[in-house]
Every structure is written in structure tokens, then in C-alpha cells.
Amino acid sequence: MSTNLASQDNYHSLTQLPNRNVFSEKVNLVCQEINDSNELFAVVFLDLDRFQQVNNTLGHGAGDELLKFVAQRLQNSLADQDCFLAHWHGDKFVILLWHLTHLDSAAMEEKFRAIGQQLQAPFSLFGHDVYVKASWGIAISPYDGTDAETLLLNAETAMYSAKEQGRNRYQVYSPSLRSPLNPITLEAEIRNSLQNDDFRLYYQPQMNFQTGEITGVEALIRWQHPKRGLLSPKHFICFAEESDLICDIGDWVLKTACEQLAQWRKQGIDRIRMAVNVSGRQFQQIDFVDKIQQILEETNLPSSALEIEITETTVAQNIDRTHWILNQLQQMGVSVALDDFGIGYSSLNAIKNFPLNTLKIDRTFIEKIESNAIDAAIVNSIVSLGQGLNLRVVAEGVETFQQLETLRSLTVSPNAETFPQEIQGYFISEPLSADKAVEFLKGSNSETGFFCWQVASADENQHDTVFLQRLPLNQRL
Incomplete structure (x- = not known):
């Protein structure tokens, strides 16, 4: 019984994806494993654009269904990649991408850009075709952090920068993006x-x-x-x-x-x-x-x-x-x-x-x-x-x-x-x-x-x- 409860605590109740605690532990584990190597990996922080509009116009039931559909599409698109997908909270998802060292800059950018491509097509919700795009920020280790907390914070900062630039796009973190404000407070x-x-x-x-x-x-x-x-x-x-x-x-x-x-x-x-x-x-x-x-x-x-x-x-x-x-x-x-x-x-x-x-x-x-x-x-x-x-x-x-x-x-x-x-x-x-x-x-x-x-x-x-x-x-x- 306790094992079952522990297992349930590790997954988001709606999408059945690993939750934020599991993801943070996974990132820290990867950080430790490749600490002495030159391996690059990235943390992606993805947020749906104007998700609240779906809740306001079609109801929270439609919003919940949309989150399930988004989770499934992301899973399908990332199935053949070295990655780990989790549901952070609300309309936010996080992705861990590793084995990036062998990629040149163009290939890495294409990999990052492709994350949001699966969300371009409409979702069918209660008889409506709903278009919901995303903005996503990316932090690359070891340049942008060597622990889960720092990488996630920087990836989230980059995500908000993508929203400021017009949404439906991605932004790789750089120190110039750092806001003087802490999003947590x-x-x-x-x-x-x-x-x-x-x-x-x-x-x-x-x-x-x-x-x-x-x-x-x-x-x-x-x-x-x-x-x-x-x-x-x-x-x-x-x-x-x-x-x-x-x-x-x-x-x-x-x-x-x-x-x-x-x-x-x-x-x-x-x-x-x-x-x-x-x-x-x-x-x-x-x-x-x-x-x-x-x-x-x-x-x-x-x-x-x-x-x-x-x-x-x-x-x-x-x-x-x-x-x-x-x-x-x-x-x-x-x-x-x-x-x-x-x-x-x-x-x-x-x-x-x-x-x-x-x-x-x-x-x-x-x-x-x-x-x-x-x-x-x-x-x-x-x-x-x-x-x-x-x-x-x-x-x-x-x-x-x-x-x-x-x-x-x-x-x-x-x-x-x-x-x-x-x-x-x-x-x-x-x-x-x-x-x-x-x-x-x-x-x-x-x-x-x-x-x-x-x-x-x-x-x-x-x-x-x-x-x-x-x-x-x-x-x-």
C-alpha cells in the first residue's frame, strides 16, 4: 500500500507524467553523473501561451483535457530522443535533454525549435478546434548551471523572455536575460x-x-x-x-x-x-x-x-x-x-x-x-x-x-x-x-x-x- 502511494506521489494526477519532485531529482542525478565529463545537457521549461483563455471560454474541464492532449503530443514527439519529460504544474512542462555534445550549434537549435512544432496543429476540444501554442526557455549545463534549482530558474527566465518577444518561440538562457526579480516571490x-x-x-x-x-x-x-x-x-x-x-x-x-x-x-x-x-x-x-x-x-x-x-x-x-x-x-x-x-x-x-x-x-x-x-x-x-x-x-x-x-x-x-x-x-x-x-x-x-x-x-x-x-x-x- 505504501509503495503504491509513493508511486502515485511521483506522478501528476492529471497527465500521469513524472512530477516536479521527480524531475528535480533526475536533473541533480544527471549533474552528478556527468560532473567530471564534458557532456552537455539541457533543461527546457515550457509554458502554454494563453492557456487561461481555454479555461475562461470552454471551462476547466476543457483545460484539463487540453493538458492531457499536450502531454501526449510531447511524449510522442520525444519518444525516440534521449530525454525525460515531466509535468511541472498547471500548464507548465519541463524536459531534460542529454547527449548534446556531439551536436553542432545548428543541429542543437533545430532540436530546440522542434520541441514546440508538435503543438502547432489544433486540438479538438468539445467540438472546437483550439489553437494553443507554447513558449519555452532552455538552460544548458554546465554553462547555465550545475544543479537542478539553478538550471530550472534560468530556463524559466528564458521562457518569460520568449513570451516578451511575442510568444510561440524559444529562447536559450544568457545572463543578460536575468531579471532583478525572483519569480518565486x-x-x-x-x-x-x-x-x-x-x-x-x-x-x-x-x-x-x-x-x-x-x-x-x-x-x-x-x-x-x-x-x-x-x-x-x-x-x-x-x-x-x-x-x-x-x-x-x-x-x-x-x-x-x-x-x-x-x-x-x-x-x-x-x-x-x-x-x-x-x-x-x-x-x-x-x-x-x-x-x-x-x-x-x-x-x-x-x-x-x-x-x-x-x-x-x-x-x-x-x-x-x-x-x-x-x-x-x-x-x-x-x-x-x-x-x-x-x-x-x-x-x-x-x-x-x-x-x-x-x-x-x-x-x-x-x-x-x-x-x-x-x-x-x-x-x-x-x-x-x-x-x-x-x-x-x-x-x-x-x-x-x-x-x-x-x-x-x-x-x-x-x-x-x-x-x-x-x-x-x-x-x-x-x-x-x-x-x-x-x-x-x-x-x-x-x-x-x-x-x-x-x-x-x-x-x-x-x-x-x-x-x-x-x-x-x-x-x-
Whole structure:
């Protein structure tokens, strides 16, 4: 009886794969066995992308079935390799790959890449074809550790880096990926910081391309960590998105941004719009629309002063509910922007089927727009599309004068002003703290506070909050 219980304790009850304890012991054993040799082996930490969406839309029973299917596919794909597969917990799996020394770098990369190939095909769940991909991180011993704890921690760090790069990919660990935060204690630290008001919002201005007027700001979160200092979202947002913490963080951002805008309006800054990013999980909350309505009433803001930014992944989660939410927001007068437009496969479908107000051209198309004819053509097409659909267009990531000039030169027809209506990026301003944003916005709303196209400095690439000379009203373009 005791032997049977011990055996059961070594396997995950759902997938019947070895559990985390068995895997850790196995890794430590391999470390000891090859300690004096030059043998290479790898620990792989694999996490399903957006697994929670399956639970939210099809139920936890479907999620459990999906985990079984994933486990079976991984077993089948790894059956003829020198490896050890285990179920870490939840939607996370770990793999031990050994006998890698004889492989050259190309063969090793192909081996790592192949791990996720078996997950590309859809899974059939309760009559639905469900596409669930994965992100996986890899730590190679002895370079990235010589014990299970270190190798697993580094592989997990690499996995989160893969998610930050867009998901559905792998990342090999390097020390440069190391986060200042410990993922084991991260959830507790975030919860404590939400209670202690350790998060901050910074605001990046958006400028009307034709008039030079600052028309809005995008609220961007930072974490004033009590020990690590000011941290960018890359250190914690991916982790938060895998848990309910993203909803708590999102609610805080929405409320704080609206409160800040209300304060600015009392100071006479009343012609700008506040753009707030909303995650898929926050957007799909049953009381999301009610929360927005309540916040607007509490802050006494007109609904037209708020813009919600969502991605096409968000709108594709639950089509019917998404359509209802967007219609509710439109009826309220709240604008909706489709963020990162152009990088997904369903961008055109999204603007065809959903009520939207704004397209934000992804920064990847702006980065090399002055030297890449394909990027320039894509931006030109997006701008023309936006104008044809009566949508405001914002170009993100404008950092140099050359990019600005290239955007200005875009034209589809002689009579069409086809450059983006608004731009955003470090060329106009870096994200600013609330106090610095006040100074910037007051200056932009003054009689001489509009930008013109004349460079004020010989250094066109400097990152400052003032790049272009400001002209009086009678000289504005």
C-alpha cells in the first residue's frame, strides 16, 4: 500500500507524467553523473501561451483535457530522443535533454525549435478546434548551471523572455536575460506593492502630425520596487498576465490614469485624451464596462477623454462578448484603439467586424521606414486604409527626424493627406512622470506651444522633450 502511494506521489494526477519532485531529482542525478565529463545537457521549461483563455471560454474541464492532449503530443514527439519529460504544474512542462555534445550549434537549435512544432496543429476540444501554442526557455549545463534549482530558474527566465518577444518561440538562457526579480516571490511582491502604492504611471505624448498640437498621452506603468528601484513592465507584466494579477494591475492603471487626467483638466489642460492599455483578461471581465462607467463618474471625466487600447488577440478571445463590450463603449463615447496594428494575422478581420476608432501602427514598421521600402509601403497602406474607414491613425515608435520626414512624405494620391494623423515616440518625448508631463502639456497648450517642422538642434537624434522650434499662432503650419 505504501509503495503504491509513493508511486502515485511521483506522478501528476492529471497527465500521469513524472512530477516536479521527480524531475528535480533526475536533473541533480544527471549533474552528478556527468560532473567530471564534458557532456552537455539541457533543461527546457515550457509554458502554454494563453492557456487561461481555454479555461475562461470552454471551462476547466476543457483545460484539463487540453493538458492531457499536450502531454501526449510531447511524449510522442520525444519518444525516440534521449530525454525525460515531466509535468511541472498547471500548464507548465519541463524536459531534460542529454547527449548534446556531439551536436553542432545548428543541429542543437533545430532540436530546440522542434520541441514546440508538435503543438502547432489544433486540438479538438468539445467540438472546437483550439489553437494553443507554447513558449519555452532552455538552460544548458554546465554553462547555465550545475544543479537542478539553478538550471530550472534560468530556463524559466528564458521562457518569460520568449513570451516578451511575442510568444510561440524559444529562447536559450544568457545572463543578460536575468531579471532583478525572483519569480518565486514575484506574486507576493506585486500584491504588496499594489497595497503600498509602489506602482507609477508615466505618460508619453501623442502629437497631431499636421498641426503639431499635443492631443493625448498614453499611460505606461512602471514599478517603483522597494529594493530594485524603478522597473519597466518587461520585468513583471508577462508574469502578471499568467495570473489574475493583471486584472488588479489593470484596474489600478485605469483608475489612476483617469484621476490624473481629471487633475490636469482642473489645471487647464483640458484638450487631451488619455489612452490606457487593457489586457485581454481585464477586457473580458464581466463588470469591465461598469467599472469604466463608475470611474468616469467618480472622476467627472467626459467619456470622450478616455481611449482604451486593445490588441487583436484581445478582440479574438470571445467574439460575441467582445462585440457587445465594444458597442457599449461606443455608446458611452469611449474611444477604442487597436494597438500593434499590422503584426497579426487577423488585423483586417478585426477592423472589419468590430467598432473601432483608432489604429496604432506597430513600431516595428516605423523602425526602419526610411530605409526599408516594404515597411514604408505597409505604413502607407495602413494609413490609406485608416482614412478610408474614417479611423484615426497613430504611428508609434517615432524616434528620429528621418522617420518623421519619411512619414510626412507618404502619399497615395495627389489630393490625399495620407500621413498618420498622430505620432508617438521619443522624437516627441520620452514617457514622462506626472509632474514633468504637466510642464510639457502646459507648454504645448500655450500660445507658442505647437511644434513646427524646423529642427531646433543640429543633433537631430537627441532624445529630449523639445526637438522642434515652437511658433506663435500666426506662424503655425
